[in-house]
Amino acid sequence: MLPPKIFFEKVKEIMWPIERKELKLFIPMALMMLCILFNFGALRSIKDSLVVPSMGAEIISFLKLWLVLPSCVIFTVLYVKLSNKLNFEYIFYIIVGSFLLFFLLFAYIIYPNQDIYHPNDEMINNLIASYPNFKWFIKLGSQWSYALMYIFAELWSAVVINLMFWQFANHIFDTSKAKRFYPVLGMIGNIGLIIAGSVLVFFSSGQDVIDSELLLDSFNASAGNAIMLQPIMSIIVTAGIIAMLLFRIINRFILTDSINVLDAKKLQLK
Template sequence: MNNSRLLSIIEFVFPVKKKELGKFCLLSILMFGILYIHATLRSLKDTIIVPNIGAEALSFIDLYLVLPCAVLFTLAYTKLTNIIPSDRIFYFIKLMFLVIFSVFLLFVYPNTHILHPDPDNIDMLIATYPKLKWWLKLYGKWTYAIFAVVVELWGPIVTVLSFWQFANKVTSSEEAKRIYPTLALLGNFALVMAGSVIKVSAKYTENVIEFNLAIIVFMILLNMTTYFISNKLLEVDNSKTAPKTNLSVFKSLKIILSSKYLLYIFGMVLAYGMINNMIEVQWKANIRQLYPEQNNYAKFMGSFTQYMGYASIVIMMFGSHILRKFSWYAAAITTPIVVIMTSVFFFLSLIFKDSIEPYAQSIFHVNATQFIVGLGMCQIILMKASKYGLFDPTKEMAFIAADEEIKTKGKAAVDVVGMRLSDTTAALIQSILLIFFQTALIAGMTFSVMVIVYLILIMWVTSVKKLNRIYSKIAKNGHSHH
């Protein structure tokens, strides 16, 4: 194998140039830290909420606690950006999280037995007011609910806003082409690493939560230090601030409704988010049956995070080739088709849980719950991997083809409302079902959830088809019409 051939392979896998290496290293340490913390926090949140309160509580937390807090936080953030220079904001937000997690680690979590009301009283209240069951359960473990809210705020605020804003200021668009895809790939190694640490700590320590929170506090400090060093060493182009898109949810919806093209993109985003949310809650309720004990649950979440990382790495490596080989439509329709095919098996095995028991035993040597949890895990990994590899890039391509207005305002609107609204709507549907179905357990809702998921899938496929008609016209003519 001659030298130039080897070099071209290295360039294909790692396109970053020699003079960009310093910048690349600093950005990747930042990215790795932020995603490591994000992945660990997600697992810890589930490990605290699901075994102690129940997977059903996740919908209530999303809707009635996370949503109002996220709105307040975004408002506060916008106010801050007008008062404080952007590099200070980064420290300010990180410090805030650092303080909250340290307090939780040192004072709150070790003393929950003092802070939480007496469980017997809660059970009595639930017996008296069955319709308020989930509210009372959350009140009974209120510190965990607050922790869950803080974790949910970490994701969008810290990762998306502050990291990419900083990255855009220090990289030219020419460098970005080489640096960003490689960064994204590295980011997935953070998932693998976070999963491994959770797994090992769940195996060898009793205090999996404390151990991982301590690491998170350390990682936040490391992150702030890296950021400080990057600001000193790299040329920060402060003229390149992100265009101020202070879009309220209401304004965003108005923008989306003004254009068919945007409405279809929004339909895709909404469909993916809602289905993902509803299937995950069903799945987590079964994991709880399998691993009611916190450490075992954490170990499982660790493995899941690891596999998720590996799958995303594989998809990212091949995703771009799929996009080059096939049409936009083929790539865009793949994710809903993957969901349709995998969710059929998942829902049917949930509904006919008792009937599949003998088959699960004889063929896979597992019980029905283990089979469902395994199946759910495969489905969610396939779904998320096809989202990263195909769904996200096709969505970006649709924006790139559009006119300037849609590119900037439309994209911001879909980003603001898309994921937020899909989680909220899914949580709303599920919490209504929970309050009305007095069984108040996820199992009783499975059939209703399945029907709703298939209705959403119809909307998704329709959106892709209609969007494709407009998109292929634009791609031919080179400009867009509303």
């Protein structure tokens, strides 16, 4: 049987394999992932609550095939072009900033004025009756802002998490650090999903089902049990800004420390 001291050291190596000198880099990366996954959790619920009640659950597969997939391809081409002109740091700011700007526009301009921007039901029904083969395209067009929100929410996962964050992590962590850091990063990041769920429950005021009819703007929300879209989006944008600030701190102050720099070229990610 192992002595208690050695036993607890072994447990610590498994549960927290981060050395003290590495905390300066690890903690900002963990907080950055927490913010990004918080947004992922919140956006995942919001996008479904908008699309499913207004267009039906059967629209999801159609939406992913005809809009989300082409959007991913378009973004890949755009990302390659940006990579040839800018370094990774500026690309990160441009991409994440564009997402956050859209979320603000949706919450404060598009969603409160959707009756102005969306075509009326009579026109949509007439179009569907005249062109039944294009029924799903017409439905998407009738709720184009919801479809656009769905696309951006899906791209947040594919782009910001899978591409931007993990590409950055792979550049600053060598193989030995990655084996120790990534499981703990994942555990801390998942706390963001828990927080996102708690935030949605708080703003839903006890509602068991997230319904787009309850996504009222904060100026006109008269129902006591209503999810407030604008405050939630404001929190999402704030979390995104915090992630950008952490990214800047890591690049400008932490990676310049010789302890954390693996290769000088990695400071100019291409």
